[in-house]
Amino acid sequence: MKYVDEFRDAELGRALAGEILSLVEPGRHYKVMEVCGGHTHSIYKYGVDDLLPANVELVHGPGCPVCVVPMGRVDDGIALAHGEGVIFTCFGDMMRVPGSDGSLLDAKADGADVRMVYSPLDALRIAKQNPDREVVFFAIGFETTAPSTALTLKRARAEGVENFSCMCSHVTIVPPLRALLESPDLRLDGFIGPGHVSTIVGARPFEFIPADYGKPVAIAGFEPLDILQAILIILRQLAQGRCEVENQYKRVVPYEGNLRALEVMAEVFELRPHFEWRGLGFISHSGLRISPTYAEFDAERRFSVPGVRVADPKACQCGEVLKGVIKPWECKVFGTACTPERPIGTCMVSSEGACAAYYNYGRFAREREVV
């Protein structure tokens, strides 16, 4: 398949690995964070890390949209799902995220009408097919997903659909990155920037990372050679004493992003003053809510939402995993009490979660072997 096969070429991969090796200073330890959960998944699916020198460490960032949803938010969703006449819709992985007393899948087993959808457009379709029911869409995701929700709310208004609303839990990527960069327990040398978020927001929002913190950023695609090339870009900048935002994923990401998507997001959403992230706590201006001009589609205004705040389970170390402070297998419950079948923490739920990626690709309890 075009644009896929050439980015999985083993020969080119080995050549890139050789170039990376030639740039690495012996005795120096490099920590590179891949921001996006999609990158984490690709790295372990294709064994990209096995091609890297032992002193280049990949740190998994907070860019899995499911993993950062706090427990209280899941409880709020479950409370809504149990509402009279409600059809509660959400994406597949979100159904398995544990709240304080079970997941949305458990709520479905208990009789709540919870349905999995592939897109907000599907949720709107369900609303049109069930005019006597209230259909709530649990909107999660970064800037990649938020425009789709915004377009659907505009469509709902244009088509006069009144029984549709949205519990908005969309988040933005820049504030948690800034929070991570301010974190004293994490020393990073560079970032692999999120490819599809950047399709929407462009490369410009990441310029603060080299400007304010002196770290290189390489926005990358999701094929193995994309990721290797991004690591090469970062190491080359470090070797040359440069730091800037480079766009490895130019075949998809325009530097300015998708202006129409940014416009529709600005029309439908506004920034929350604070939003709670799993493991990272409250981060200012990091979450989106529905703007007053679209208030009639805001499930949090339409229904009584408990707004509970629940502490993460004590045994779970998702917060440290999300911050890259520990490796998944260093968590006390990894692979024993917490597995993809029975997750305790969100990082084990989605295949983009670092724990699930480690578990599914056999990285149970060992350091990477030197190649």
Add this chain to the structure above:
Amino acid sequence: MTDNPMVCGTDHCITCGDDADPMTVLALDSVRGLALCVAEDGRRMSVETALVEPLEVGDVVLVHAGAAIARGAAA
């Protein structure tokens, strides 16, 4: 959870994973701003086109959560 690759399965949730799927436009409904698109493996779905218009039949778009977020990869 499901065998239908169009929706999220236990192995991989395309939507949650911030993935974007390359799809080809089969038909356009320009009045409603929708396109019928087909993926490489034959899956079909209705897609919001507002972010990448104008489109023509045969164009390749990257689809995420039911919205085309970018045009197909340029060489």
